Amino acid sequence: MNGPKKTTILLDYSQIALSNIIVQKLNDENMIRHMILNSIRMYNKRYRKEYGQMVICVDSPNNWRKTVYPAYKANRKKKRDSSSDMDWPEVFRIINTIREELQQNFPYKVIQVEGAEADDIIGSLTLQTQEFGQHEPVMIVSSDKDFIQLHRFNNVKQFSPIQKKMVADKNPLTYMWNHIMRGDTGDGVPNILSADNTFVDSLKQTPLRQTRIDEWIESSDRLREVMPEEIYRNYQRNKKLIDLTETPDDLNQKIINTFNTQKLPMKMKVLNYLIKKRCKHLIEVVEEFYNG
Numbered sequence: 001m002n003g004p005k006k007t008t009i010l011l012d013y014s015q016i017a018l019s020n021i022i023v024q025k026l027n028d029e030n031m032i033r034h035m036i037l038n039s040i041r042m043y044n045k046r047y048r049k050e051y052g053q054m055v056i057c058v059d060s061p062n063n064w065r066k067t068v069y070p071a072y073k074a075n076r077k078k079k080r081d082s083s084s085d086m087d088w089p090e091v092f093r094i095i096n097t098i099r100e101e102l103q104q105n106f107p108y109k110v111i112q113v114e115g116a117e118a119d120d121i122i123g124s125l126t127l128q129t130q131e132f133g134q135h136e137p138v139m140i141v142s143s144d145k146d147f148i149q150l151h152r153f154n155n156v157k158q159f160s161p162i163q164k165k166m167v168a169d170k171n172p173l174t175y176m177w178n179h180i181m182r183g184d185t186g187d188g189v190p191n192i193l194s195a196d197n198t199f200v201d202s203l204k205q206t207p208l209r210q211t212r213i214d215e216w217i218e219s220s221d222r223l224r225e226v227m228p229e230e231i232y233r234n235y236q237r238n239k240k241l242i243d244l245t246e247t248p249d250d251l252n253q254k255i256i257n258t259f260n261t262q263k264l265p266m267k268m269k270v271l272n273y274l275i276k277k278r279c280k281h282l283i284e285v286v287e288e289f290y291n292g
Contacts, residue, residue, distance in 0.1 A: 008129070009047050009054040010122045011040065012142035013110075017095050019143065019162050027087060029094045030277075036098050037282055039161070040108075043141050045288040047159075051139040053291055055259070057121040058099055058112035064248060065117070065241050071188050071200045072241060105273040107290060109262050113254045116247070119146055123244030124255040126150050143167070146184075149176035149244060177217045180238045182208060189241050192234040 020026070020035050044054050065072045080088060103110035111121050126138050127150075135155035140147050143160040150156045151172040158167040169175045183189040183205075190198035193206035219226045227235060240246045267290065274283045282289075 008125065008136070009043065009051045009139045009141060010125060011043060011054060011056050012118045012122065012140070012144060013056050013058045013099060014095070014118060015142050015144055016040075016161060017098075021086075021091060025086070027091065029097075032091075032094050033098050033101075033277065034279060034282070036095075037279065040102075040106075041282065041285065041288045043159075043161075044108075044291070047139050047141075048291055051137055054108045055121075055125065056099075056102060056108050056110045057118040057125075058110060059118045060112055060114050060116050062115060063117045063120075064115045064251060069189075069196070069237060069241055071196055074188050074200050076186075076188075101273065103265075105265055105269045107264050107267060107270065109259060109264065111255065111258050111262070113251065113258055116251055116255060118142075119144070119244060120247045120251060121255050122147065123150065123247060124252045125259065126153065126156055127245065128256060129153070129155060146179075146242070146244070148172050149179070152176075174217065176243065177220065178213060180235065180242050181213050181216065183238055184242060187241070189238055190234075192231055192238055194234070196237070 016039050017032070017036050020039065021032060024035070026032050026035060040054070040056070048054070063072075080086075099110060099112070102108065111125075113121065122140055122142070126140070129136055129138055130153060135153065138153075138156045140150065140156065140158040141161065142158065143162040145167070147158055148167065148169045149172055151158065151167075151169060159165070160167050181192050183191040183194070185199070188199045190196070190205050191208045193208050195203070197203065198205055216223060216227065223235060224232055270289050271283065271286050274286060
């Protein structure tokens with residue numbers, strides 16, 4: 001299995017787009033386009049010299065985690081619709097349109113694979129850098145703390161666009177263990193003491209003490225022996241959903257194949273596109289979209 005053999009910037013497309021749209025309350029297509037393109041230009045300019053090519057990683061409308069755990073992110077749409085007056089179908093239409101425009105006109109690989117989240121793509125491409133022995137630098141551009149687990153590889157760094165600073169943790173593996181055992185409220189994944197339907201049915205999670213987590217981490221090589229059966233079953237549920245090494249092998253292969261086979265458009269298409277879309281301020285800095 002081949003993969004990126006050069007330094008790489010891995011950009012979490014949906015997160016970059018949605019975080020800006022929500023904060024700035026954008027709903028105009030031209031404004032959203034300018035915001036997304038300007039963010040990409042800025043990160044490409046900032047990191048291209050040290051990290052090389054940019055890869056734009058995009059969520060698939062469907063993902064494999066919902067198949068193995070139907071409650072995964074089940075409440076996100078409901079929460080989004082109830083907490084905002086945004087026209088979300090229109091916002092997602094615009095984001096998808098711009099994603100297509102990026103793939104057709106810009107010198108970046110735009111990777112979207114049926115069944116994969118951007119997390120899977122970033123995880124898969126990052127893990128591939130470990131197979132070549134050289135461990136070329138990888139910069140992940142995302143505020144998502146799910147990627148802290150990848151910091152255990154010395155070649156991986158992460159920048160948070162929301163916090164506007166580098167993301168760091170002294171012990172990424174311990175962070176991952178805690179994440180697995182505590183679950184992820186935002187993704188609808190309860191802690192390992194709580195049932196699958198906890199968030200879907202608006203139930204309270206069973207409290208989980210840090211001392212108990214620490215004990216289990218110390219016994220991580222024999223959890224099946226030290227955990228009660230139901231808790232171990234929930235641990236396996238959470239590990240499958242959170243640990244990025246759990247992405248199915250066939251999906252990893254599709255991600256790498258897409259990366260290896262996707263062709264880049266001609267360089268001149270960037271300027272033509274910016275002129276067509278009347279992106280005046282971006283035309284003035286068009287060179288900053290290129291890889292050098």
